Amino acid sequence: MGLNGLQARTFGIWTLLSSVIRCLCAIDIHNKTLYHITLWTFFLALGHFLSELFVYGTAAPTVGVLAPLMVASLSILGMLVGLRYLEAEPGSMQKKRN
Numbered sequence: 001m002g003l004n005g006l007q008a009r010t011f012g013i014w015t016l017l018s019s020v021i022r023c024l025c026a027i028d029i030h031n032k033t034l035y036h037i038t039l040w041t042f043f044l045a046l047g048h049f050l051s052e053l054f055v056y057g058t059a060a061p062t063v064g065v066l067a068p069l070m071v072a073s074l075s076i077l078g079m080l081v082g083l084r085y086l087e088a089e090p091g092s093m094q095k096k097r098n
Helices: 005-027 032-055 063-088 092-097
Strands: none
Touching: 005 032, 032 063
8 A cells, every 4th residue: 555645745744743742842841731732642643553553454563663653652651750740840830930
């Protein structure tokens, strides 16, 4: 099954959008809304690659598919651990900004 130009560009734009969101979160790590949105980008990426691998069968278990699966999985775990610290942190960071 081949990839047409529209599909390739759509996937490219999705990747660009995800990277912008993730960079913004890295800059403003204490923004809880942005943190949650960033976490969702990793869940969506994980779901996408898992569905292509196991549901649709359009991807083979190669390095090109396994690498994003590992990155998404480890990022989700790391962000969930970080979320505990973010939620436990007092509102002092928000007060300093205002």
